Amino acid sequence: MMELRLLRYFVAIAEERHFGRAAARLHMTQPPLSRAIKQLETDLGVVLLHRSATGVEPTPAGNALYTEARTLLEQAEQARARVTAAADAVTLTIGTLADSAEEAGTRLAATFRRRHPKVSIRIREADFTDPTTGLRNGLADVALTRLPFDGIGISVRVLRSDPVGVVLRADDPLAGRDTVCLADLADRPWFQLPEGTDPIWRAYWNGATPVGERPAGPVVRTVNECMQAVLWNGTVGIAPLIHALPDGLTWVPLTDMPPSSLVVAWATEHESPLVRSFAHIAVETYRSAHT
Amino acid sequence: MMELRLLRYFVAIAEERHFGRAAARLHMTQPPLSRAIKQLETDLGVVLLHRSATGVEPTPAGNALYTEARTLLEQAEQARARVTAAADAVTLTIGTLADSAEEAGTRLAATFRRRHPKVSIRIREADFTDPTTGLRNGLADVALTRLPFDGIGISVRVLRSDPVGVVLRADDPLAGRDTVCLADLADRPWFQLPEGTDPIWRAYWNGATPVGERPAGPVVRTVNECMQAVLWNGTVGIAPLIHALPDGLTWVPLTDMPPSSLVVAWATEHESPLVRSFAHIAVETYRSAHT
DNA sequence: CAAGCCCGATACCGTACTGGTATCTTCGCT
DNA sequence: AGCGAAGATACCAGTACGGTATCGGGCTTG
Structure with missing residues (x-):
């Protein structure tokens, strides 16, 4: 049957007069296009294009x-x-964990606004305290956040997986290393997350070991506070390796921490077509962003 | 992406106000429809239907x-x-072997005419002599015919597979049997196909054994002549078990003959979108006709 | 009010289709 | 004649699609 997808393909080819260029424009390769046009011709029973070497x-x-x-x-x-x-x-x-302003994030916003012009968007920036950015109590409809956290009642789609590293002062003895492992950091004070924070989340950002067994660091609530703690105290901070770091800080990849996944999440019981649409656009955007 | 298929589904549901009835109208089952509408809602970001128990x-x-x-x-x-x-x-x-006027055959013609109103159709009835109905010499563009025949240069799509049986006079001693095998017919005269007939085809309709080893029967060129030969001589005729037989004739299924396939065929080097379209419609029609 | 029923949703599965990679064929050009 | 560019073909993997079986939840009905 005639489908809009095939028409989109045909329009591209008719305008480019060239399968290869059309394929590039459609973000795909040439062979499927050949097949698609052939299928369209079969459907209509008519030759649509004269092919030549040029x-x-x-x-x-x-x-x-x-x-x-x-x-x-x-x-x-x-x-x-x-x-x-x-x-x-x-x-x-949209609840967000303050690190979604990167390249694909803006593309996501653009695509979503273009497809749902009538939907007004409200951004709710969450602090480090709540990885679900208020999904459970209705403060956000959908969240761009990071694993791991307690996923009960929450639906999650992974967008990307980022390795994590230690954030260090540039003059730290470890700053020159290519990689470090948790053992290298055993005697450092780690920052603490406030009471009431999701325990899974809390454990992860403390290096997956019980908090009590380390020198206590300061309590932080935001990424910024975390950075400050690293800069002013000898505190250890870990972060996904995507942030642009302020002067005086560097990071070193951590070898024995599972990577942290950037996800789109929503309260399962509040799922709606619009939320699904957002999630769908999100995974599409991130998929095509780097594959 | 919004595709016409989903819109067709939605229209059916909106008119029937009932997933089950719409599914029946669309010749499919209910669950895929649920999914499709959900997908459409996700795509548009909007609830389209209120579901209830009624x-x-x-x-x-x-x-x-x-x-x-x-x-x-x-x-x-x-x-x-x-x-x-x-x-x-x-x-x-369209070359045809004179047995394509059955139920699905007329549906095929109707569908094709509806989809290609501007194409004028010419039917060329072939006799038993040429199973390709003149595809090779351009006398036909496509054929509705039967296997087996020499397929060199011919593209074939199977539409249906029919068991074959012996056509007998009603008063024949074998006429009461439930099934017969070739051995039961060893001493009967078989009709002959003319010189020049495709050898594979010829062998098949002569019971897959060399012609010379049996009593010679009359030479026939058409299905009708074949029937007449059975009726008037003691000749053995075999046929797919789909023909309505004239009075005085019956058939008995043959157990040791491979079934004969009804096919759509065309000369590979003369393939065109229109021919492909015909073939496509043919397989579609026959698929939905009896599954 | 409980049981049965009707309708849509969900889970699961096998097949078909879509898109990607590698390679081929052909035609134009040097 | 040989090379290069363009479209076609072969093949493979992942996903989508449709089918079967089953679930959950409101009406209806005894």
Whole structure:
């Protein structure tokens, strides 16, 4: 059956007059395109393109399909807009752990706004205290956050997995090392997370060992406070290896810590199409972002 | 992405207000429909249907989508018509082996005409002499015929596989049997196919044994002649067990003959989108016809 | 009010389709 | 004649799709 996907492909090829370029534009490779066009031709029972060694040339039927497909896709886009506009105006609250402002994160926001222009977005920045950013008590509808945390009642999709490392002062004896392991840090004071913090989360950022067995460091609530603690005290901090670090700090990869996953999460019982849509867009965005 | 398939599904449900009935109308089962609608809702980020124990009720967005989808599908249909109309007028010659007028065969013709209104169809009835119905010399573009035959240069898609049986006079001693095997027919005269007939084909309809080793029967060129030969001489005829037999004839299933496949076939080097379309429609039609 | 029933959702499975990698064929150009 | 570019083909892996079986939850009905 004629599907919009095939029309999108055909439009790209008709405009580029070249399978390879069209494939690049569609973020795919050339062979599936050949098949797709062949399938479209089979469906319509008509030759759409004359192939040659220099490129392709639409047949009369191909030209006709080009204009038809353009308008059809255009109308489909407008239809989608009208349908979403017919729904009640809603607000989506996105809880975030302050580190989602990276490259793919902005792409995510752009895509989501483009697809749901009528949805007003509210960002709720959470501190280090609550990895679920208030999903459970309705303060956020969906969260961009990090594993691990207590996942009861929470649905999670992994977007990316980041290795973690120690954040150190530049003049620290370990700062020159290529890698360190937890044993190297055994005698350092670790920062503490406040009472009431998710225990799984708390344990992870304390190096997966009981808090009581180390010299106590300061209590921190935000990433910034964490950085400050490293800078001013000899405190050990660990973080995913993606942050741009302020002057005077470096990080060294930790070999024996499981990587931390960036995830999109939501309260399972509050799942809604809009939340699913956000999650879907998120995994799509991050998938195409670096594969 | 929004695809026409999902819109077709949604329209059916919106009209039936019932997943089960819509599924029946779409020739499928209910669970995939649930998933499809959920996917559509996720894509649009909007609830389309209120589910209840009595059926479904479209939300405002659902009603909007219903009208949008209707027009969109309508426009897609018109677009297809305009595109095929833009192609040069063509004639498709269908070679047939005289037994394709059965139930699914007419459905095939109807579907093909509906999808390609601008294509004029010419039927070329072939006699028993040429199982390819003139595909090789261009007398036919596609054939509805039976295996086995020499397939060099011919592309084949199987539509259905029919057991074969002996055609006997009603007063024949074997006529009462439930099944017979080739050995039971060893001393009967078999009809002959003319010189020049495809040898594989010829061997098959002569019971897969060399012609010379049996009493010679009459030479036949058509199915009708074959029937007549059975009726008037003691000749043995075998046929797929689908023909309505004239009075005075019965058939008995043959246990040791491979079944004969009804196929759609075309000359590989003359393959065209229209031919592929015909073949595609053919396999679709026969698949849904009896599964 | 309890039991049965109807309807949609979910779980699970096998197949088909979609997209990727590697390679081939062909045609144009040097 | 040989090289290079473009599209086609072969093959593989991952995902999507449709089917079967089963669940959960409101109505209905005795």
